[in-house]
Amino acid sequence: MARLANKIALITGGASVPARLLSRRTLFAVIVSSILVFPVSGTNAGEADTASDNWQSYFGNDKAWSYSSLDQINRENVGKLLPAWAFSAGASQDGLSATPLVIDGVLFLPTTQNSVIALDAGTGRLVWTYTDKPSEGRSGPRKPIGLAAGFGLIFIASADHHLIALDQKTGRETWNVEISDPRQCGCGPGAAPLLVKDKIVLGVSSLDTGHRGYLDAFDARTGKLVWRFWTIPGPGEAGHDTWPEELWRLGTSGTWLVGSYDPTLNLVYWGVGNPGPMIGGDYPGSKLYSDSVVALDADTGKLKWYFQEIPNDKLDYDSTLEAVLFDDTLDGKPRKLLVQPNKGGFAYVLDRATGAFIRGYPVADTINWTKGLDNNGLPLAPRLSLSPGVEKLVCPGVFGARAAGHSTYSPHTRWWYNTSYETCTFQTAVPAKPPKEGFTFTASSYRDTRVPPTAHPLIAAFDPITGDRKWTFHTNSANVSSLLSTAGDLVFGGDLFGNAWALDATSGKKLWTFNIGTGISSAPISFAVNGRQYIAVSGGLSYVASALAREILTDEEKTKLPPVGSVLIVFALPQTSSRAP
């Protein structure tokens, strides 16, 4: 109740007015000036909603929703959104594609230079800065864009493949594990660490260099590795025989994005990437658990079930994207479900307790590698295959229907919002060199990724079970930002040209836009401090986004691209309450 009162106090102009000093006049203002007063609640105004004020993990919750239950900013007032404060993270190399965390009024910002910066979330005032020692060797491919938090610690995975725990209050390093040496494997961490109970779960990324993929869980308090799940089964393990003997040791199958967790089933869900060679090659076998979503026991890392979306993928269609957990009714029965899109342009609805395939549907318009999915969720034959000396246009192209970033699910609309780049790439098969650890492993030559003249990059709202498209919003170029939905029925994102925007979650209509001066490839987040809701957008294109922009934009469009920057802009509604009666 105190929190609710605090919010009321803020709305009426008294951010610093203690709840106990709320006057009758203040309450009167809340009741009377309904036009000026923003609804306060999370899902339930009466409940203690610390969780919704905070943004405590990469996706905001364990279910990979990227959803905020704050609704102070909504469809009616979002047009008034303005910057409340801004922060420059300094070096702009590799941009700033950060998903910050917010915990009890402190915002933690990861930078591509392996730093974590703690800021007062209401004002942007600097609290502390942690800077990792610059890498002396080779860096992995991914720069830090996300963090995890728990047990009084902030966790960052650095580009040179360390997992580091910092004291949340001081920023001082507590423990630091070098997971592997990128000079040897070309590997780095996945996009962000994920807190699962008392563990930090972290994937591995590479530039499709030869390595054996895995998913790790570290004890959050001590840094000790608790379990490792190899995504390629070893000799004697089930599934090992799905690999050619000469390939399994270096068959890639990375885990380079972020998973989700269901505490009631105690299962961790994670997407696994493509096998090596990245594209093409004549190697046989389904190559488990490449291009699969795997469900692992959170305590032991033991495989509970898997669902392989593309057996023997030869087009780089990783299944690494987020597995979004949601509950719904199917044939009159309540079901625990997940929906996971892949780079190949399809989404898969699975029973998340058993892994049973329920339904699949396209989330991209521009797909030519298969005509669809069969009743078991497998791509229909014939699949497009590459040939030496013959150039083919492959859709989706090398960036996939979506290569990174994430979707959002709103429990308010019960819809799922997803992006498709709608690009294609010309590909020609070439002979593969044998895999070598740390070096690119591919068997194709490619050129010119582009949006075909008939296609339009899009964001679409789906009924997550049926795949029925509720609306489609055509973006001005491929949308490389992640999406955020809120209880205010808004979907936030941004574009390559620096326009942050908000869409009406029910209609797809654009309601607000603000140019932050540098391209956006980040995940907007929402949080509240002292009852005021904020939307944070970081600016500065990530390497994936920059690469995509270089490939798909026309020369004229490129002249409109702002330089890559490194800024965090935090928006809020103007504090109009001082004028309230």
Place this chain on the structure above:
Amino acid sequence: MTVNRRMRGVSLAALVSATCAGLLGAGPVRAQTLPPAVRAQVDAGQQLFATTCANCHGSAGKGAIGPALAKRDLSQELIRNTFLNGRVGTPMPPFKDELDPKSQAEIIAYVQWLTSDGRLPDAVISIQGGAGTALAGPSTEPAAVGREKGIPAHGAALFFDPTKLYSCRTCHSYANKGGPIGPDLISVNKTTLAIYQSITRAKMKASGFPPIAIELRDGTRIIGIRSDETDDVLRLFDVSSLPPVKRSVSKSDIKKVSAIEDSGIYDHTALPFSKQDWLDLSAYLGKLDSPARVDTSAVAH
């Protein structure tokens, strides 16, 4: 599940575009009167570039995860140096031991053609002076470890085995690759036998990386291998699990730090290596024994 109309349209567009592209030709050759050998080298480099470089530097070097190379006017010296030696702090690996000198020269020639916007190099590029010499890797011939034999190439494969957590590389480095504990083992000037005797002993002598015990004011005891210190903190590697965890301990919390003599802090003999594995590792890491130093007694396992 059926394909929608737009998908079919794209398939058709794909065919048309691909055909056009084929007719137009995308090769690097331009009308220019230069020795055919230069042109051949650039053409060969284009093929290699596709599978070696394009994943990071984009098709035709337009840039992707790695920087653009096309039309950058990079000097041949810079191209050569970066390509062969890699670039510290980035994902760019050194290729000097990855490809044979002929292929290296071809890629450099192609990149020079790209970066100068289609100007062929003045002369055929050659790579000499050691580049590519490590391509062959460690010897596959048995080497003496005392009176036993080990195969260096097997040892190298074990040292860097990418499929196991307990591979030596998790903690140790060889030739600048691997983990943070101990000296780079390429610099350790010991015979194969001395290496064997050292690494198969449960209790190891440490040099420069002393095992220590830290006693905290609250009574907690932490043991590990000393790493480094600042004004405020002392750092040590906890090797009770793999990968090792580097812990930072506030000096203000420390009551006492003491060396652990003759430490059994990490028992290598507990690792699931066979005697032959140890011999192979010793053959890889050690210098060959001189006949006078062979001591067979120590090889009993």
